[in-house]
Amino acid sequence: MVRFLFVHQSFPAQYAHMVAHLARKPEHDVVFITAGKGPDIPGVRRVLYRPPEVNREGPHPFVRELDHAINRAEAIAVVARSLKSLGFQPDIIIGHHGWGELLNIDSVFPGVPVLGYFEFYYGLEGRDVGFDPEFPMPKEAGLLIRCKNAVNLQALAGPGVGQTPTRFQRGTYPSWAQEKITLLDEGVDLQKYRPNPSVRQKPFQLGKITIAPYEKLVTYAARNLEPYRGFHSMMRALPALMKARPDCQVILMGREDVSYGLPPADGGTWRQTMLKELEGKLDLSRIHFVGWLERDEMIRVLQRSDAHVYLTYPFVLSWSLREAMAVGCPLVGSDTAPVSEYLTHEETALMAPFLQPDAIGDAILRLLESRTLAETLGHNVRQRAEKLLDMQQYLAQYEALISRVTGREVI
Numbered sequence: 001m002v003r004f005l006f007v008h009q010s011f012p013a014q015y016a017h018m019v020a021h022l023a024r025k026p027e028h029d030v031v032f033i034t035a036g037k038g039p040d041i042p043g044v045r046r047v048l049y050r051p052p053e054v055n056r057e058g059p060h061p062f063v064r065e066l067d068h069a070i071n072r073a074e075a076i077a078v079v080a081r082s083l084k085s086l087g088f089q090p091d092i093i094i095g096h097h098g099w100g101e102l103l104n105i106d107s108v109f110p111g112v113p114v115l116g117y118f119e120f121y122y123g124l125e126g127r128d129v130g131f132d133p134e135f136p137m138p139k140e141a142g143l144l145i146r147c148k149n150a151v152n153l154q155a156l157a158g159p160g161v162g163q164t165p166t167r168f169q170r171g172t173y174p175s176w177a178q179e180k181i182t183l184l185d186e187g188v189d190l191q192k193y194r195p196n197p198s199v200r201q202k203p204f205q206l207g208k209i210t211i212a213p214y215e216k217l218v219t220y221a222a223r224n225l226e227p228y229r230g231f232h233s234m235m236r237a238l239p240a241l242m243k244a245r246p247d248c249q250v251i252l253m254g255r256e257d258v259s260y261g262l263p264p265a266d267g268g269t270w271r272q273t274m275l276k277e278l279e280g281k282l283d284l285s286r287i288h289f290v291g292w293l294e295r296d297e298m299i300r301v302l303q304r305s306d307a308h309v310y311l312t313y314p315f316v317l318s319w320s321l322r323e324a325m326a327v328g329c330p331l332v333g334s335d336t337a338p339v340s341e342y343l344t345h346e347e348t349a350l351m352a353p354f355l356q357p358d359a360i361g362d363a364i365l366r367l368l369e370s371r372t373l374a375e376t377l378g379h380n381v382r383q384r385a386e387k388l389l390d391m392q393q394y395l396a397q398y399e400a401l402i403s404r405v406t407g408r409e410v411i
Contacts, residue, residue, distance in 0.1 A: 007095030011036030062147040069100020097155040114160025168338035187394025193326035219305040221253040228260040230311025235274040236357035307367040328382035330374035
């Protein structure tokens with residue numbers, strides 16, 4: 001029997017497939033400390049904690065993240081001590097280091113192996129900061145960035161080892177830290193996310209939107225419509241593209257909050273900002289903002305897509321790219337890391353400069369103009385997904401990593 005303690009503010013987050021896989025085995029005991037309210041997973045015992053409020057008055061603004069992380073760590077420790085008092089003693093603790101939730105866990109369970117998710121180490125060069133000249137960083141950016149790494153550094157100085165999903169993300173960490181971080185690609189359910197050519201044979205319906213079989217569909221997805229994920233470049237690519245292809249419809253999937261970076265200076269949303277900039281240049285009857293869709297609906301959209309666009313600063317990779325690869329979407333990707341780890345120009349996708357909307361639009365147009373090219377790239381990227389992102393392979397590698405960390409076989 002192996003006792004697992006997972007910790008993540010959301011449920012089940014990156015661990016959805018792994019905790020379900022482990023919980024299916026009756027010899028395992030899986031407990032998940034979270035603030036999330038996602039659907040239950042059979043065999044997983046969820047223990048809720050209340051996230052502390054952000055203190056916006058006491059600390060300097062640059063260290064509010066660290067202050068909040070310490071308060072989270074203390075809240076998690078209180079819950080963990082309750083579990084311990086009830087007789088639960090984990091064999092391994094697995095969680096995300098980003099919010100500081102694991103910083104105090106070793107005081108509750110000393111000596112228990114910790115496997116932490118290290119997502120990104122901020123820096124002033126070669127990453128997200130300073131990448132987009134349209135949004136220059138303030139003069140005090142150096143100190144701000146160093147402070148943003150405070151939780152990272154505390155986690156690295158603590159016990160345990162780490163994992164991360166891409167070479168780029170691992171490479172953002174200092175060389176002395178990379179030795180304790182294992183590269184582990186995240187898998188995709190290739191049976192669920194797969195091509196479905198039949199969706200093109202009849203009108204495609206999404207709510208009140210109808211895409212005729214003869215029409216071309218361009219898609220874009222991000223958690224939130226914001227510059228970090230190239231929303232501004234995507235929007236600026238549309239006027240020329242839609243003029244060239246009157247049969248083209250566009251579906252943009254994503255919420256209108258801000259996950260990364262800053263909101264517009266006027267306090268509105270990036271959607272409002274871009275529509276104002278491009279006023280009179282877009283046929284809005286053919287552009288559909290659909291918000292963030294449930295997974296099954298998003299799969300349907302991707303399966304129908306004639307060209308799916310994925311753009312990002314040099315930053316963490318979105319799950320949506322992996323899912324689009326599995327579906328076999330004809331892809332246009334930004335020539336940024338870590339996208340270039342997954343896609344190869346003219347082989348599995350068309351790559352375009354993130355900061356050049358005209359080039360992005362030209363790449364989309366190439367896919368719409370050549371069905372042969374689109375089908376070839378879609379086929380090739382699906383094969384790439386089968387080789388790199390197979391879920392069973394991912395789960396086996398994850399179990400092997402757990403075995404190395406614990407010194408115990410995970411059957």
